[in-house]
Amino acid sequence: MRNVAVIGAGQMGTGIAQTVAWHGMKVMLADVDLDRAEAGKANIEKAVTRLVGRGKLEADEAEALLGRITPVPDYAPMEAADLIIEAATEKEEIKQAIFEGASRVLGQGAIMASNTSSIPITRMANHSPDPKRFIGLHFFNPVPVMGLIEVIPGLATSQETTDAVIAFARGLGKEVVLSQDEPGFVVNRILLPMINEAVFVLGQSTAGIEDIDKGCRLGLNHPMGPLQLADFVGLDTCLDILMVLYKTTRDSKYRPAPLLVKYVEAGWLGRKTGRGFYDYTGGAPVPTR
Ligand code: 3HC
Numbered sequence: 001m002r003n004v005a006v007i008g009a010g011q012m013g014t015g016i017a018q019t020v021a022w023h024g025m026k027v028m029l030a031d032v033d034l035d036r037a038e039a040g041k042a043n044i045e046k047a048v049t050r051l052v053g054r055g056k057l058e059a060d061e062a063e064a065l066l067g068r069i070t071p072v073p074d075y076a077p078m079e080a081a082d083l084i085i086e087a088a089t090e091k092e093e094i095k096q097a098i099f100e101g102a103s104r105v106l107g108q109g110a111i112m113a114s115n116t117s118s119i120p121i122t123r124m125a126n127h128s129p130d131p132k133r134f135i136g137l138h139f140f141n142p143v144p145v146m147g148l149i150e151v152i153p154g155l156a157t158s159q160e161t162t163d164a165v166i167a168f169a170r171g172l173g174k175e176v177v178l179s180q181d182e183p184g185f186v187v188n189r190i191l192l193p194m195i196n197e198a199v200f201v202l203g204q205s206t207a208g209i210e211d212i213d214k215g216c217r218l219g220l221n222h223p224m225g226p227l228q229l230a231d232f233v234g235l236d237t238c239l240d241i242l243m244v245l246y247k248t249t250r251d252s253k254y255r256p257a258p259l260l261v262k263y264v265e266a267g268w269l270g271r272k273t274g275r276g277f278y279d280y281t282g283g284a285p286v287p288t289r
Pocket of ligand 1: 051140
């Protein structure tokens with residue numbers, strides 16, 4: 001792959017764009033409009049500047065990395081891309097609209113991938129011009145730091161497409177886990193019930209926020225406790241993934257904790273809104289109950 005396009009300039013899309021550019025490839029970055037795409041690049045610039053400040057990246061490398069990222073106003077320039085990665089909100093109708101739009105410019109032989117956390121790949125492939133060239137490519141946040149990419153072929157995905165994205169993922173310095181197209185794939189199928197259970201534990205007042213997180217940090221050696229991780233992922237995203245698991249399997253073990261639903265209804269979505277299980281408005285996270 002030499003030319004990659006990323007659609008969605010939020011947390012995941014910018015992390016993907018930064019990582020791809022870091023590994024020498026050109027990246028087009030799109031969002032609903034050019035302003036959003038440029039704001040995404042500005043966030044990448046901030047992250048890269050921090051790395052230079054901490055001596056992790058040379059200034060000239062940072063400049064070259066940023067030079068490889070081009071915010072674009074729409075999908076038209078993506079006809080030159082070898083790979084288009086959708087990294088938009090975890091809502092199927094939004095993703096479908098993106099696939100339909102990007103399909104009009106998808107080059108012959110180019111691959112379309114979705115960074116979905118849980119939506120079935122086989123179903124979404126139907127909204128692309130060639131399901132043989134459609135695949136799930138699931139990155140983890142923060143993308144430049146996390147060592148894994150899940151690769152999820154749909155029912156119709158060709159072996160050639162699967163091999164090409166595995167090579168791409170390894171070229172980014174990541175390990176690959178290959179998953180069948182089952183709800184939640186491998187990692188989120190395990191992670192989301194854990195986060196959900198932590199919210200039930202909180203809702204039943206078995207322990208407070210700090211102790212639940214401390215328990216998992218120190219008792220399980222997780223870098224973050226499940227409630228802090230939920231805030232980091234976004235409580236709305238956690239709820240969206242749980243609802244996909246719940247609706248597709250109809251298994252009650254995936255029913256969202258009522259407290260999680262309440263937090264999302266309150267607009268307390270985690271770090272991105274300044275408040276979730278922790279309050280981030282003063283910088284360091286402070287437990288809210
Ligand atoms: N680009 C490159 N490097 C970066 C970076 C960036 N944008 N941001 C941070 N880093 C590097 C730092 O330079 C640092 O490097 P060093 O170890 O060599 O010094 C390293 O990452 C750690 O960064 P910090 O020192 O700032 O922060 P912490 O040590 O507190 O670690 C964390 C932060 C990596 C986020 C850690 O707390 C962690 O691993 N948390 C769990 C994250 C996790 O589980 N993610 C998966 C979420 S699930 C998901 O994404 C799937 C989705 O579908 C829901």
